[in-house]
Amino acid sequence: MDSPAQALLTNLYAAFNARDIPTLLTALKPDVSWPNGWEGGVVHGREMVGAYWRRQWEQIEPTVTPTAFSTEADGRIAVTVHQVVHDKAGAKIANHTVTHVYRFDRGLVAEMEIRE
Template identity: 85%
Template sequence: MDSPTQALLTKLYAAFNERDIPTLLTFMTPDVSWPNGWEGGVLHGQEMVSAYWHRQWGQIEPTVTPTAFSTEPDDRIAVTVHQVVHDKAGAKLADRTVTHVYRFDRGLVTEMEIRE
């Protein structure tokens, strides 16, 4: 995997953990396809993704830390992440490792998938 893509993804995870939706959206195509890992289904477009994160962060406090990066045979980028989720009172709801798989077009995220 090339280091510019890894650097970009590292910035995205930092922005997610800082709850910086405007920065996150600048790295996505307008018609991005994004998994709704909290409620289920798939979201389409920046507006839906933004609304999802507002709902999610109003209820839970997820932190996602990348631990490994690799390139898939179809050129998607797989990121192994350590995900810890707390409720608003601070109780731990989840602590696990998952894989996020990204498709890019001209340096922007067009699609993300979560693999358990």
């Protein structure tokens, strides 16, 4: 799969790893639904997602690297990602692979789901 969605998502993972909130938020719908994979629950809206990421990055250092992309039957994009998380002292606290599933609306991310 090599599509505009894949290119966008590849750029967004790079922006996430660079802690580039403005780039990330411009790719999200204003009313985006985003899983709070760190604290639990779901956050809604660009401002809430940005605040969630800032809280997360104050406490931990996650790096998320996409390794595979596919299109689901319903048109959503599934991205297999390798996540490595360190605490602020540099100790590795997580190293695993999960799937992120994105729904787009008019070229913007409308919803993300995390599958273990």
